[in-house]
Structure formats: structure tokens, C-alpha cells
Amino acid sequence: MMSKLRIFFLCFFLQFLPLFSQDQFFGTSESQFRDKIKTIRLDNGLTVVMMKRGTSPTVALYIKFLVGAVDETPEEAGTAHLLEHMLFKGTKTVGTTNYEKEEKYQKQIEVWGTELDDLKLKIRDLTTRGETIPRSLEEEKETLERRLKNLIQLQDEFIVKNEDSYIYEQNGEIGFNAYTSQDVTNYQIQLPNNRIEVWAKIESDRLKHPILREYYTERDVVIEERRMRTDDIGGSVLREKFYSMAFESHPYRKSIIGYSTGLPFLKIEETKAFFQKHYTPDRMVISVVGQFDFEETESIIRKYFSDLKPGKPRPIQKQEEKSFPGEKRFKVYHPSGSQMMMGFLKPPYPHKDNSSFDVLSTILTSGTGSRLYKRLVLEEKLVLSVRAVNGDPGERYKNYFVFFIKPNEGAKLDVIENIIWDELSKIKESGVPKEELDKVKNQMVSDFIKTLDDNSAIADLLSYYQLLYGDWNGLFRQYSSIMKTSSNDLQSLIPTYLTKDKVVIGVLEDVRKKSE
Numbered sequence: 001m002m003s004k005l006r007i008f009f010l011c012f013f014l015q016f017l018p019l020f021s022q023d024q025f026f027g028t029s030e031s032q033f034r035d036k037i038k039t040i041r042l043d044n045g046l047t048v049v050m051m052k053r054g055t056s057p058t059v060a061l062y063i064k065f066l067v068g069a070v071d072e073t074p075e076e077a078g079t080a081h082l083l084e085h086m087l088f089k090g091t092k093t094v095g096t097t098n099y100e101k102e103e104k105y106q107k108q109i110e111v112w113g114t115e116l117d118d119l120k121l122k123i124r125d126l127t128t129r130g131e132t133i134p135r136s137l138e139e140e141k142e143t144l145e146r147r148l149k150n151l152i153q154l155q156d157e158f159i160v161k162n163e164d165s166y167i168y169e170q171n172g173e174i175g176f177n178a179y180t181s182q183d184v185t186n187y188q189i190q191l192p193n194n195r196i197e198v199w200a201k202i203e204s205d206r207l208k209h210p211i212l213r214e215y216y217t218e219r220d221v222v223i224e225e226r227r228m229r230t231d232d233i234g235g236s237v238l239r240e241k242f243y244s245m246a247f248e249s250h251p252y253r254k255s256i257i258g259y260s261t262g263l264p265f266l267k268i269e270e271t272k273a274f275f276q277k278h279y280t281p282d283r284m285v286i287s288v289v290g291q292f293d294f295e296e297t298e299s300i301i302r303k304y305f306s307d308l309k310p311g312k313p314r315p316i317q318k319q320e321e322k323s324f325p326g327e328k329r330f331k332v333y334h335p336s337g338s339q340m341m342m343g344f345l346k347p348p349y350p351h352k353d354n355s356s357f358d359v360l361s362t363i364l365t366s367g368t369g370s371r372l373y374k375r376l377v378l379e380e381k382l383v384l385s386v387r388a389v390n391g392d393p394g395e396r397y398k399n400y401f402v403f404f405i406k407p408n409e410g411a412k413l414d415v416i417e418n419i420i421w422d423e424l425s426k427i428k429e430s431g432v433p434k435e436e437l438d439k440v441k442n443q444m445v446s447d448f449i450k451t452l453d454d455n456s457a458i459a460d461l462l463s464y465y466q467l468l469y470g471d472w473n474g475l476f477r478q479y480s481s482i483m484k485t486s487s488n489d490l491q492s493l494i495p496t497y498l499t500k501d502k503v504v505i506g507v508l509e510d511v512r513k514k515s516e
Helices: 002-019 022-036 079-086 099-128 135-156 163-170 193-208 215-231 234-246 268-278 294-305 352-365 371-379 413-430 434-451 455-469 474-484 487-496
Strands: 037-041 047-052 058-065 174-180 185-192 284-290 328-334 339-346 383-392 399-407 504-510
Touching: 022 037, 022 047, 037 294, 047 294, 047 455, 058 193, 058 455, 079 174, 079 185, 079 215, 079 268, 099 135, 099 215, 099 268, 135 215, 163 193, 185 193, 185 455, 193 294, 215 234, 234 328, 234 339, 234 399, 234 504, 284 294, 284 455, 339 352, 339 413, 352 371, 352 383, 352 399, 352 413, 352 434, 352 474, 352 487, 371 383, 371 413, 399 413, 413 487, 434 455, 434 474, 434 487, 455 474
Parallel strands: 047 284, 328 504
Antiparallel strands: 037 047, 058 185, 058 284, 174 185, 339 399, 339 504, 383 399
């Protein structure tokens, strides 16, 4: 019944949206949010955003850190993602039957594992230069491999695998997970609201006493993940190559998961140092959304997280990507269907043009009525799919407005490209009719409203905007800016950013067809 009422309200609201003040709508929505939100900042810099909503006795709990692949040096590539994996391996009290007995094996594994990595690097260097590998090095490598394997087996007797997950399951968890992006690392869960202290105990312990047990085993898991999700997937290969070409100097050019040549040599001590440097409360936001008591929850968070030590000030990113005149084009070959990417460098949020790009992406590729979908998919039947993404691969720094295209069999890519240029030119010359612009904005508001009906989605957004931009209500400022976007704003994007002398185009060709 409630879902039917919600759909009725949504349809009613969208029908009459143009009659209402858009500023008034988002101002009212923000005000309603603010009335239900309490934001606190602990002395160590940790920010907590709490929002009371809904009737279900549950809460969504999100922890975000301002660290991702963009914060790595080239030598550290993949560390942020690997560390996300490692923090599920337990602490001195979770994930072990007896850490006092286990500890000696953990320390030895770290020492001999590092020595083995150094030896493997030395052998690789000799091989690369075409030199003969001394038999003594091969024998030493074999000895260290046996020693490490034996130590891992001895330690394994004390390890309780996935104990944190088991504890949460016993306490009614939903969606216990994590992710790493270019910009942030996130840990999330939903629990009954009388289990907030269980969460606080586990997560604060994870930050205070992490044990990177099973490091070498998990590193191998990530290497295999890299193979399955990147190397074996044509679209992933194209995307990785695209950003390595599109960004000449900025660290957004790096892969989040890291590289097959570097992952096997990520050292445990360097991973620990990365944790100490970046996982600090002053770069951390907790969001709590659902039915709970403000004072009780604040008391619990202060009890368990107040003694986290703040980190040292992090310098502002020095490298800023500069777009030089001249197009970039490249091809990659892979045994998968043909694909194409076409992108343009642009400013990040909160630059006013960023909101215009959000509107432009919806006009061009969102839904069956969008301009490029109608022309490329329905009318010309040249592509299986086309979508435009604003803010790829991250949103903390300058990023790309990108078209992702999957051509139909036999479709000519130059024809597809010319149609895209033609549609951009139409907007540049004629703008966007008010009726179409209003329809697109209504669609975006509809999507926004749907998002605000889920505790997890809200917790994710609140923590994201608070962490990246210093204020959760940046979410509403963004949508207010979107609603103010005019046809003139869209027209000005084309000559400013979307020109042929600033484009990056990558094409994936099916290597199987080359061999036919």
C-alpha cells in the first residue's frame, strides 16, 4: 500500500513540478533533512553525520576514509584496494583463537615474506636484462618459499576466518561490505538499532589493532581478481588504457586495483605505513541513518572512536591535469566485442559547469527518449548501448565526461562518432527546448526522490559529500545547481570543453576478427 501511495505522489509531483519553485523544493527538502540530522565533530577530527528517519528499527552505518587510488604513488598502485581486503582479516582479539601464540608466526611471515619478495624482484631484474640467474638465487628462492608456506600453515591453526562476518550475522546484519574508488574507501553495514555498540566495538578495534594476517594469500587473491575483472574483460582493459592515455600527469591515470607487474611485490610494511598515513580520524566520516537515539548513539561513538589518533596534515595535490590542444586516439586488441570510449576533460564539483554536464548526460543518453539513444540505437541501429558518464574516474579533481559505446556487429565507428559530434553541434547551435529541458530535470528529480527512500543510499551520500566537500548538504546544492541549468549553459559547454582538439577516443577491436 505504501509503495502505491509513493508512486502516486511521485507521479502527481512530477506532473506539476514546473509550476513549483525549484529553489523552494530543494530548499524545503534540505530543511527537512537538516531537521532530522545531527552533525558532530570529535576532538580528533572525526566527523559523524546522524540522520533519524523511517519506522523500521534498523540503522545503516557507513564509514568512509578520504583515501583511494588517487592517493597512491606509482609504486603503491593497488595498495588502497589491497588494504580494504586486509582490514577484514581481524585484530588481536577478532579472527584468532590465541594471538599471543599466533603472533610469533605472523612476525616471521612478515620478515621472510619481505625477503622473498626482494629476491623475486632481483631475479626479475636479471631476467629482464637477459642475464643468467645464478643457481644459488634459485635455491634460496625455493628455500624461502618452503619456509613461508610452512609458517603460513602453522599460523593457520590459530586463525578464525571471517569471524567479524560471523559476529555480524549473529546480530542480524545486512549488506556487510566495502569498496575502494579513486577517491574514497568505504565500509558499510545495516543492523538492528540495538546493535550499534556491537558495530562500534568491531569497527574501532579494526582501526586500532588491525593484524594483516594472510597478507600473501590475500595478495594472490587480488592478483587473481585483477586477472578476472580487468585482464579478461575487454571493457575493463579499454577503460584502464583510456585513463592512462587521457591523464598525462595526474594520478587518476592509475588503475584502482593496481597492476599485474606491481601487485606481487606490494610489501606488508609499506601497506602498514599506508594505513597509518591515511586511515586517520581527521580523514574519516561516519554516517548513521535510521531509527535510533541521538544521544545514546553519540555516546557510543565517542566511547569507541575518541581515542583514535589524528594524522599529520596532508599536502594539497600538486599535480593538476592540463588539457593540451590536439586529439588523442588509440586502439587496444582483446578477444571480446568491439567497444568505444570518447571523453573530454572538465572541472569537478562544485564548479557550476559540472551540474550542466549532469544535465547534458541525461539529455544525451538517459532513457529511450534521450537524443543519442533514439538516434544510435532506435533509428540508425548502430549500437547496442550508449551512455554518458559525468565525473569519471573520480570527483575530487578534474575528471572526464565520457561516452561508453558498444557498437553493433559491422557498424562503422566513424559513422557513430560523427553522429555524436552532430548531436553536440545541434545543442551548440540551437540549444535545448524548454519542454525537453524541463522533462529531463523532472526525471533527475524523480531519481533523486527515489534515492531518498533508502537508508543505505542516504548514508552513502551523506558520508560522501561530507567527506569530499566538507558538508553533507552539498548534495542539495548540487541538485539546486542542476535545476538552474539553462539552455545557454548547455550551449556554452560545447565550445568550451567538447571540441575535436580536446577529445580522447579509445577503441577496442576484437582480436579474434584480426586472425580470421
